[in-house]
Amino acid sequence: MxxxxxxxxxxxxxxxxxxxxxxxxxxxxTGCVSINRLREAQDSFNQAAAAENAARVDADPAxxxxxxxxxxxxYASALLSLGKLESKDQQSLQQDGLWGTxxxxxxxxxxxxxxxxxxxxxxxxxxxxxxxxxxxxxxxxLTALPGLIKTDQAYAKTxxxxxxxxxxxxxAHLEEIISLLTGPNGAVVDLKNARAAVDTNHPxxxxxxxxxxxxxxxxxxxxxxxxxHAPAPNDLSRSNAVTQLSDLNNLLKTxxxxxxxRQLVVYWAEVCGNLSPPPP
Numbered sequence: 001m002x003x004x005x006x007x008x009x010x011x012x013x014x015x016x017x018x019x020x021x022x023x024x025x026x027x028x029x030t031g032c033v034s035i036n037r038l039r040e041a042q043d044s045f046n047q048a049a050a051a052e053n054a055a056r057v058d059a060d061p062a063x064x065x066x067x068x069x070x071x072x073x074x075y076a077s078a079l080l081s082l083g084k085l086e087s088k089d090q091q092s093l094q095q096d097g098l099w100g101t102x103x104x105x106x107x108x109x110x111x112x113x114x115x116x117x118x119x120x121x122x123x124x125x126x127x128x129x130x131x132x133x134x135x136x137x138x139x140x141x142l143t144a145l146p147g148l149i150k151t152d153q154a155y156a157k158t159x160x161x162x163x164x165x166x167x168x169x170x171x172a173h174l175e176e177i178i179s180l181l182t183g184p185n186g187a188v189v190d191l192k193n194a195r196a197a198v199d200t201n202h203p204x205x206x207x208x209x210x211x212x213x214x215x216x217x218x219x220x221x222x223x224x225x226x227x228x229h230a231p232a233p234n235d236l237s238r239s240n241a242v243t244q245l246s247d248l249n250n251l252l253k254t255x256x257x258x259x260x261x262r263q264l265v266v267y268w269a270e271v272c273g274n275l276s277p278p279p280p
Contacts, residue, residue: 036088037173038102041081045109048074072113079109085111100126100133104141144208149188151215154180154187158222174226178219182237187215206255209248213268216241220273230273241272249278 082102085087085093093099103126110119119247126134134142154177161173181187191212196205219237220230231238243266252261262280269277 015237031094032096034085034092035096035098037081037084037089038093039104040097041078041105041109044074044078044081045105046111048072048078072253073110075112079106079113082106082109094130094133097133100130100138101135103130103177104134104138107142111145111148111152114152116153118133119149136198136202137204139193140202140208144191144194144211144247147187147194148211148217150180150187150190151211154222155213155218158218158225161226163226170226174222177222177226181192181219181222182240185258186195188212188237191215201251201254203255206248209244209251210268212244213241213248213272216244217272238273238275242275243267244274246278247274 024114051071051074082105085102090099090102093102101121107126109120110116110122112192123145126138127142131139157173157180163170179186183189189206195205195208195212217236223229223231247264248268251263252264255261256264264278269275
């Protein structure tokens with residue numbers, strides 16, 4: 001049997017982080033080539049994100065592989081559309097106040113394709129030179145980007161490493177992973193800073209909270225593989241995840257009242273090591 005491509009294999013193993021996607025909502029006017037290209041890029045990005053989200057809830061592995069087959073091409077297509085923008089297009093988008101959004105979309109596409117250095121460079125460009133063109137959502141996503149990348153890197157380190165016969169080596173490797181995820185400069189802290197960059201009721205909060213829970217999920221997986229036990233009940237990272245789950249529950253009571261919101265909370269409670277879901 002032919003092995004799954006690396007991207008698909010990563011998502012199959014880790015639907016939690018790979019399937020968290022965000023559809024960028026931008027209002028466009030028609031008749032402008034530069035804006036049409038940006039819209040094409042957004043459409044490609046959203047289609048790829050939708051395929052990842054569909055894979056997360058599909059219990060059939062065959063359907064998952066099929067739906068994910070086009071995902072990298074979708075992000076690459078979005079990046080290609082953005083690459084066609086010329087200097088005159090940049091000027092036009094700047095005049096329309098959309099260049100910050102353009103760079104945000106570019107950085108997200110690069111992140112999803114594993115182009116981490118390029119994604120951070122695009123983010124730095126946006127935050128340094130086009131701060132006034134960044135909507136609160138864009139600023140939050142760019143602030144979160146280092147944490148999203150660290151979550152991916154930690155996951156890769158977890159599954160690219162084979163536990164050895166030397167407990168000291170396993171412990172050292174686990175400490176590297178924990179530093180990326182829940183350390184003082186880890187993913188959870190980066191995402192906490194991103195959440196602080198927007199109002200508590202901003203729609204992007206739900207995405208950022210789930211990204212924090214995804215980082216904790218990777219923390220539990222790494223502990224299981226390399227330390228052979230789940231985090232203790234008094235583990236600080238676990239306590240923080242319980243708080244984040246409660247935050248998500250409270251947010252969804254307003255955003256998605258009813259079964260759909262509750263199902264999402266229960267889902268995260270289960271994949272994060274059977275945390276007790278908050279009361280409805």
